[in-house]
Amino acid sequence: MKVHSVFSRRVSLILLVLFGIIIVFPYVWMIATSLKSPEEVFTPQMRLLPRHWRPSNYSDVFAVGSFPRYILNSFIVTAAGTLLECAIAFMGAYALARLNFIGKKALFLLIIGTLMIPPHILMLPSYIMISRLRLLDTYLGLILPRAGAAFGIFLLRQHMLTIPNDIADAAEIDGTGLGDMMLKIYLPLSFPVLVTVGVFSMIGFWNDYYWPLIITSKSEMRTLALGISHFKSLEGMGQWELLMAAATIATLPMLIVFFLSRKTVIENMTTGSVKG
């Protein structure tokens, strides 16, 4: 480790704290506003903490539009989507890392190639595809197209290739079948990477705005991220405190997921994308 002078370390720390404040400030402002009364929000007088705390904003926001339904939709789509994506990623990665078959390289490229095409560009043909499949305004339509798991397959495959073959060979001699090999040997050995894939999948499904916007037209099929962007109409009424309460509710679950998994996720994601 290079030794930096105490002075330079202090200056660095101060700058980092300042940058940290810039990053965190919008969140602090969001939460503080979500607890203020309407009168207090509607003045240009700046005050961080509310004069009168109003946690009732949080119960009020549940009465706006189909807010509870948005939350339910987000939970359904995120939970089902994450499970599906993890399963698809694990199965695909296992085949690509462990099995030999004709067309392996081509199929690998076919899957990885999807990462090269920016999804937004396909908004119109994807919409048409979903409508032909009669999946508009359905959970399946919200989940399926986003569960292709190309990145997850890539990450898991890289990891599985580093697992020594001896373990599998020994198990094979003992007569372990494919299912047991995957679930009892490879699943535990690649669990941390699978968690990383799962967390990113979860964040992707929960936060996604663009896909639900394209394929839902009914209000009761909107997810939270899309739903609260429709709450923007509240802005005209100056109800920032309700909007911020909704925004806080939409932010917290992923924040918790990330804090619980931060070590595994940061480590595996950076090794996957930089060294991969």
Next chain:
Amino acid sequence: MKNRLKNDNAAYALLAPAIIIAVLFVYAPSLYVFFLSFMDWNLIGKNKEFVGLNCYIGLFSSGSGFGNSMIRTLEYGAVYLPLSMLIGLGVALLLQRIHEKRAGFFQVLYFIPSITSIAVISIVWSYLYNPQVGFFNSCLLKLGICADKLPEYLNDPKLALPSIGLMGIWQSSGFVMLLAYTGLQGISKHYYEAADIDGASAFFQFRKITLPMLSPTVFFIVFMLLINSFQVFAPVAILTKGRPLGSTDVVLYYIYRYAFQFFKSGPASAASCVVFAVIFLSVKLQMRFGERSVFYQ
């Protein structure tokens, strides 16, 4: 042989879901959008009429607004890419100077915007930007700057795109930092020790060791930011809808308008194909010129 076949079938079965999704929702739509770009179709009727290159010609004729949206997108990228890069890299260099445990804490902190929905970020920032009760203008008011004419960030044709850019930089720099920091950690300390013994200055060490060793990471970050800068959509859809005066009408929003508001599949598809070609070419260019300056260990 029989065993081999069984093995093959198992592999195909395991890969089937990923491949079906890839074909159904990526490759088929890609071909379809190319096909549609030569057709005149209003999305509702049955009839598609072949019009050759007319949709493409239409895009580049004056009054289509496509040229404007390409320029807006490039403007956004020209601000967003270098600033996200510089800030992320700078923060990563600072992080290296402090204790590793503390650095871990900051990493998590800076990463928070990357795990927040762009919809939420847009809404929170639209509050910060609000001309009457927003944080920025309250600050200006308190400081007595521009008190007679407070800026209307998202309603001002000059300020709207930079305001969205600032938000983008705020969101991305944490992710850039994380990648850059990982890259920095990968540089062996021996190089610096050897340079220290030879009496090389800190700046010299940065130029001759840090930069070349970090170049593959920088290359990857530029690639990622380049693609990102063509992908601005949600902030525009939520905050400005391409307004004011088309100043935030980035290409994806242009495509969205033509597809889902005007129901003109031809121009929307042709624009999609052009954007894809432009992204593809800029990545190719980056590879061509970037590779030369990248130093692999």
